[in-house]
Amino acid sequence: MKIEIRQPVKFGLNEVIIANLLSVAPSFLVGVLIPFGVVPLIFYLLLFVTKSTLTNFPFSLEFSVICLLAGFFIFFFYPLLLGVNYYIKLIVGRIMSPPEGAHVCQISMTPKLCCGLRAFLEDADDIGYLTISSDCIEFRGDSIEFSIPKAEISNFRNYNIGWRGCWIIGKRIKFTISGHDKFKEIEVCERHTCTIPNSRFLSDQIYAQISTLSGQNPDKIPNISDFSPK
Secondary structure: OEEEEOOOOOOOHHHHHHHHHHOHHHHHHHHHHHHHHHHHHHHHHHHHHHOOOOOOOOOOHHHHHHHHHHHHHHHHOHHHHOOOHHHHHHHHHHHOOOOOOOEEEEEEEEOOOOOHHHHHHOOOOEEEEEEEOOOEEEEEEOOEEEEEEHHHEEEEEEEOOHHHHOOOOOOEEEEEEOOOOOOOEEEEEEOOOOOHHHHHHHHHHHHHHHHHHHOOOHHHOOEOOOOOOO
16 A cells, blocks of 8 residues: 655645635525525415415516526536536646546545645545556545555445535545555545536446445445535
8 A cells, every 4th residue: 555645736725715716606696596586486386376466576487487597507517617626627637647547536534634724615635536447546636646455445435425515416435444554544526527417427437446446246335325524
């Protein structure tokens, strides 16, 4: 097993702050558009059910439908717009060229490396390229590099990403490592995709690749999807 830790260069506090600022505008739009779509629809539905006469309501039914569709359209691209995966991929591309078959992922170690404001704004310890071969898992990032043989990987499972992904994008994957005196577990989350369905698909694909590496059946591996991390 090899785990190397160094000071971050491309993914430090400044980059984390920029990523959070980039997600503000689409988050605000979703927060405004969906209520502006739902509330008028409920109003018109109540009118229909009670057979009441239309009063001077400020929003038309067409306006409500447009707001609702626009809000869900933005939400469909959650990993890209609210998760700013385009910015994460840009940073990772500046770190190094992608290895063959690699996925852009974020990594969190147990115990965690980041703390303070940096940890509050971003739960990832690092971002980079994750590669799963027939005999090991490798990661090459800005401040973390590791290569872990399959014999030292155990007890892996996936779980819901929680509030950071509105409980609907691709799940996180966590596994236990043996043979290291400091780190006990590693958590992986994809940062490669643009839409919610693609995020869920790629997360399942990574999960299946690790299960094949460890010789376990993905259908029989524990799925603790009801656990939502902070």
